[in-house]
Amino acid sequence: MIEIRFGPQVCGELPAASSREWLVTDGLGGYAMGTVGGLRTRRYHGLLAVAGETAASRRIGLVSLDPTVVLPTGGRVRLGAHEWSTGVVDPRGFELLERFDLTDGVPRWRWRIGDLVIEREIAMAYGRPCVAVVHRLVSGGPVRLDLAAACTWRDAHGERRADGPAPRLEPVAGGAVIEGAFRLAGPDWTPEGQWWLGVHHREEAARGLNPDEDLWHAGRFSGALDEPGATVTVLAWAGDLADEPPPATALVEAARRRNRAVVAAAQPxxxxxxxxxxxxxxxxxxxxxxxxxxxxxxxxxxxxxxxxxxxxxxxxxxxxxxxxxxxxxxxxxxxxxxxxxxxxxxxxxxxxxxxxxxxxxxxxxxxxxxxxxxxxxxxxxxxxxxxxxxxxxxxxxxxxxxxxxxxxxxxxxxxxxxxxxxxxxxxxxxxxxxxxxxxxxxxxxxxxxxxxxxxxxxxxxxxxxxxxxxxxxxxxxxxxxxxxxxxxxxxxxxxxxxxxxxxxxxxxxxxxxxxxxxxxxxxxxxxxxxxxxxxxxxxxxxxxxxxxxxxxxxxxxxxxxxxxxxxxxxxxxxxxxxxxxxxxxxxxxxxxxxxxxxxxxxxxxxxxxxxxxxxxxxxxxxxxxxxxxxxxxxxxxxxxxxxxxx
CATH class of the missing domain: 1.50.10.10 (Glycosyltransferase)
Structure with missing residues (x-):
C-alpha cells in the first residue's frame, strides 16, 4: 500500500485538512466518511450512513462524535470541528492534530495536548451497518474523555431542521436508540436532547445546494483514560438493534485483517x-x-x-x-x-x-x-x-x-x-x-x-x-x-x-x-x-x-x-x-x-x-x-x- 500520512501542516490548516476525504464501507452500500481534519464539509459526511433498498437510498444516522478532553485541573479541550452558518469554525480540534494516517484502510487521528496524546480509529463491520469508534490514550494522562453524539435520521441527499420534530430517543442499556432506526452504545451515557442550529457544509455551498442543517445533540458518552493503552469506545449500528456487535476494538482489528486479505487476494x-x-x-x-x-x-x-x-x-x-x-x-x-x-x-x-x-x-x-x-x-x-x-x-x-x-x-x-x-x-x-x-x-x-x-x-x-x-x-x-x-x-x-x-x-x-x-x-x-x-x-x-x-x-x-x-x-x-x-x-x-x-x-x-x-x-x-x-x-x-x- 502507498503511504497515506499527513502531519500538522496539512491536518491543522483549512482548507488543506478539509479537502482530503476518507471513506470506510460496510459491504452493503453504507459507509462512514469525513475529512482529514474532522470538519464535515458535505451533507453526506457522517459516521453511520445506512444503505436502504438501493445503495443510493442511504440515510444518515450518527453524524459525529465530538471528543472533549477533561484534564485533571478541570480544564476542557475540545477536539471536534464544526463550521456554522455564521462562517465561524468552532471548535477547531484539527489545530491539535499532529498526524492523520490511513493504514490498511483504517483512518487514524492523533491529537497532542502537551505530553498528552490521544488517537482515534474508525472502522465498519463488513456485511452489517455498524461503525466502531475507538479512542486510545498513547501517552500522558490520566484524563476523562467526553464524546458528544450529534445525530439525525434523514435521507443522505437532504437536510433536517429544528422546525420539525426532534428525533425520538429511547434509552437502552449502555446508550440509546434513535428514531427506532439505529442504536448507540458506549460508556456512561448521559442523554442531552438539544438542537445544534446552523451547521454549515462548505462543499454543498460550492455545489449550489442548500449548505445548512440542524443536528440533534442526543447525549454524550464519558470514559476514563487512566494510563497509556486505555480506550474509550463507541458503537453505532442499524438493522437488528437487539443484536449487539463485537467490541469496537475487535471490529477495528477485524476490518484491518480483512483489508489486508483483500489486498493479498488481488496479488498486487x-x-x-x-x-x-x-x-x-x-x-x-x-x-x-x-x-x-x-x-x-x-x-x-x-x-x-x-x-x-x-x-x-x-x-x-x-x-x-x-x-x-x-x-x-x-x-x-x-x-x-x-x-x-x-x-x-x-x-x-x-x-x-x-x-x-x-x-x-x-x-x-x-x-x-x-x-x-x-x-x-x-x-x-x-x-x-x-x-x-x-x-x-x-x-x-x-x-x-x-x-x-x-x-x-x-x-x-x-x-x-x-x-x-x-x-x-x-x-x-x-x-x-x-x-x-x-x-x-x-x-x-x-x-x-x-x-x-x-x-x-x-x-x-x-x-x-x-x-x-x-x-x-x-x-x-x-x-x-x-x-x-x-x-x-x-x-x-x-x-x-x-x-x-x-x-x-x-x-x-x-x-x-x-x-x-x-x-x-x-x-x-x-x-x-x-x-x-x-x-x-x-x-x-x-x-x-x-x-x-x-x-x-x-x-x-x-x-x-x-x-x-x-x-x-x-x-x-x-x-x-x-x-x-x-x-x-x-x-x-x-x-x-x-x-x-x-x-x-x-x-x-x-x-x-x-x-x-x-x-x-x-x-x-x-x-x-x-x-x-x-x-x-x-x-x-x-x-x-x-x-x-x-
Missing amino acids: DDPVEATLALAADAFVVRTGAGPDVVAGYPWFGAWSRDTMTSYEGLFLCTNRADEGRELLRAYAATLSEGMLANTADTGRVEYNTVDATLWFLHAVTRHVTVTGDTDLGDELLPALHAVVRAHLAGTRYGIRVDPADGLITQGGTPGTALTWMDARVHGVPVTPRTGKPVEVNALWVNGLAGLAELTELLGRDATALWGLHAKASDAFRTRFPAPVGWLHDVVDAPAPAYPLGGAPYHDDDLLRPNQLLAWSLPYAPLEPDEATLRRVAEGLLTPLGPRSLAPDCPGFVGRHRGGPADRDAAYHQGTVWPWLIGPFVDAYRRAGLPTDDLLVGLEAHLVEFGLGSVSETADGLAPHAATGCPFQAWSVAELLRVHRSG
Missing part, C-alpha cells in the same frame, strides 16, 4: 496496485440480489453502464471472478428487448442507455477469456445472441442497426441522452449525440467479434455474426475518420439547422475522447495511428486523464463548478474523466507509443482528494482540481486495469 505487483485493489473493494457490495457495484461515494448507487465498464478492473484484476460470475448472471436476467436494465438511483428498473448492453457483451467475453469459464459463456450465449437480434430489429429509443451500413444509430426521442455523456439541463440534453456515436459503434464492432469467437469456442456456427462484424467494421473504417485528423464523434447526426436544399444530417468532428475506444478495445475496428493519437493527446490529455472536449472546441467549459445546472452543462464539455485513462493507455500501447509516464498524475492523485481512491471528474483547466464524487468505481477500475497490464 506494487504499492499502487495494492492501494487500488483495496479501493476497488469499497465499490463491490452485496445486496439481496447478490453482488453489485456502487458507482461512486457518497451519492451514487448502482448503474449498469458503470458496473460493466468497471467489471474487468473491479473483478478480474482483483481475483474476484466468482463474485463477478454471480453479478453477470444477475444482470443478464434484467435483459429486455435486447437492453440491459439501468437500475439507477431512483430504485426503478429503467432501460435508458445505448451502451450499457454493449459493455455487458464486453464484460462477459472478457470474463470467459481471462478465466476460461466457458460454462458461464454457454449459459449466457442465448441471451447475448438475443441482444444482437434485438438491435437488428430495433429496440427502445430508436436504437437499431442501420441496414445500410451495419452501424448502430440511436436517439431521436426528445429529452433523451443515451450515451455515457448523458447530462441534461432543465430536461434538455447537453450532448445528445443522436445518430451513430463513435464509441457505441466501436463497442458494437468489438461485441460482435467477441461474441463470434465465444460462439465458435462453444462449438456453434458464427458465420452470421462474422458477417455482421465485417459489414460494421468496413463501414466504421469508411465513415468515422474525419478530415481534421481524428475521428468523428458522431456520424449521421441531425443538423440543428440547414439551408433549403441542404443536408438534414452532418458528421460531428468535435475533438472528444470517445474515439479512443476505436483503437483500445480487444476487437477494435481500427489499427491505431501514431499521428492521430498524438493529435488526440495534444488536445485532450491532462495529468488526471482525458478531457471530454478539447479546449479549442466550441462549447468548451474549463471549470466543473457552480450549481447543478452549471455543473451539468460542464460535465461533458471539457471536464476531465479519469476513467478514460484506460482506453487512452490501451490505444497508446497498441500503437507502440510510450506509456510509462501516463499514470504519474493519477498515482499522485491517490493522496489528494478521496484518499486511496480516484475521483469521478476534474476541471478541464489547470490545476485540474478534482470534482464530483471523491471515490468513483470506474475511475479506480480503469486505472487498476491498465496499471496491472503494463
Whole structure:
C-alpha cells in the first residue's frame, strides 16, 4: 500500500485538512466518511450512513462524535470541528492534530495536548451497518474523555431542521436508540436532547445546494483514560438493534485483517496496485440480489453502464471472478428487448442507455477469456445472441442497426441522452449525440467479434455474426475518420439547422475522447495511428486523464463548478474523466507509443482528494482540481486495469 500520512501542516490548516476525504464501507452500500481534519464539509459526511433498498437510498444516522478532553485541573479541550452558518469554525480540534494516517484502510487521528496524546480509529463491520469508534490514550494522562453524539435520521441527499420534530430517543442499556432506526452504545451515557442550529457544509455551498442543517445533540458518552493503552469506545449500528456487535476494538482489528486479505487476494505487483485493489473493494457490495457495484461515494448507487465498464478492473484484476460470475448472471436476467436494465438511483428498473448492453457483451467475453469459464459463456450465449437480434430489429429509443451500413444509430426521442455523456439541463440534453456515436459503434464492432469467437469456442456456427462484424467494421473504417485528423464523434447526426436544399444530417468532428475506444478495445475496428493519437493527446490529455472536449472546441467549459445546472452543462464539455485513462493507455500501447509516464498524475492523485481512491471528474483547466464524487468505481477500475497490464 502507498503511504497515506499527513502531519500538522496539512491536518491543522483549512482548507488543506478539509479537502482530503476518507471513506470506510460496510459491504452493503453504507459507509462512514469525513475529512482529514474532522470538519464535515458535505451533507453526506457522517459516521453511520445506512444503505436502504438501493445503495443510493442511504440515510444518515450518527453524524459525529465530538471528543472533549477533561484534564485533571478541570480544564476542557475540545477536539471536534464544526463550521456554522455564521462562517465561524468552532471548535477547531484539527489545530491539535499532529498526524492523520490511513493504514490498511483504517483512518487514524492523533491529537497532542502537551505530553498528552490521544488517537482515534474508525472502522465498519463488513456485511452489517455498524461503525466502531475507538479512542486510545498513547501517552500522558490520566484524563476523562467526553464524546458528544450529534445525530439525525434523514435521507443522505437532504437536510433536517429544528422546525420539525426532534428525533425520538429511547434509552437502552449502555446508550440509546434513535428514531427506532439505529442504536448507540458506549460508556456512561448521559442523554442531552438539544438542537445544534446552523451547521454549515462548505462543499454543498460550492455545489449550489442548500449548505445548512440542524443536528440533534442526543447525549454524550464519558470514559476514563487512566494510563497509556486505555480506550474509550463507541458503537453505532442499524438493522437488528437487539443484536449487539463485537467490541469496537475487535471490529477495528477485524476490518484491518480483512483489508489486508483483500489486498493479498488481488496479488498486487506494487504499492499502487495494492492501494487500488483495496479501493476497488469499497465499490463491490452485496445486496439481496447478490453482488453489485456502487458507482461512486457518497451519492451514487448502482448503474449498469458503470458496473460493466468497471467489471474487468473491479473483478478480474482483483481475483474476484466468482463474485463477478454471480453479478453477470444477475444482470443478464434484467435483459429486455435486447437492453440491459439501468437500475439507477431512483430504485426503478429503467432501460435508458445505448451502451450499457454493449459493455455487458464486453464484460462477459472478457470474463470467459481471462478465466476460461466457458460454462458461464454457454449459459449466457442465448441471451447475448438475443441482444444482437434485438438491435437488428430495433429496440427502445430508436436504437437499431442501420441496414445500410451495419452501424448502430440511436436517439431521436426528445429529452433523451443515451450515451455515457448523458447530462441534461432543465430536461434538455447537453450532448445528445443522436445518430451513430463513435464509441457505441466501436463497442458494437468489438461485441460482435467477441461474441463470434465465444460462439465458435462453444462449438456453434458464427458465420452470421462474422458477417455482421465485417459489414460494421468496413463501414466504421469508411465513415468515422474525419478530415481534421481524428475521428468523428458522431456520424449521421441531425443538423440543428440547414439551408433549403441542404443536408438534414452532418458528421460531428468535435475533438472528444470517445474515439479512443476505436483503437483500445480487444476487437477494435481500427489499427491505431501514431499521428492521430498524438493529435488526440495534444488536445485532450491532462495529468488526471482525458478531457471530454478539447479546449479549442466550441462549447468548451474549463471549470466543473457552480450549481447543478452549471455543473451539468460542464460535465461533458471539457471536464476531465479519469476513467478514460484506460482506453487512452490501451490505444497508446497498441500503437507502440510510450506509456510509462501516463499514470504519474493519477498515482499522485491517490493522496489528494478521496484518499486511496480516484475521483469521478476534474476541471478541464489547470490545476485540474478534482470534482464530483471523491471515490468513483470506474475511475479506480480503469486505472487498476491498465496499471496491472503494463
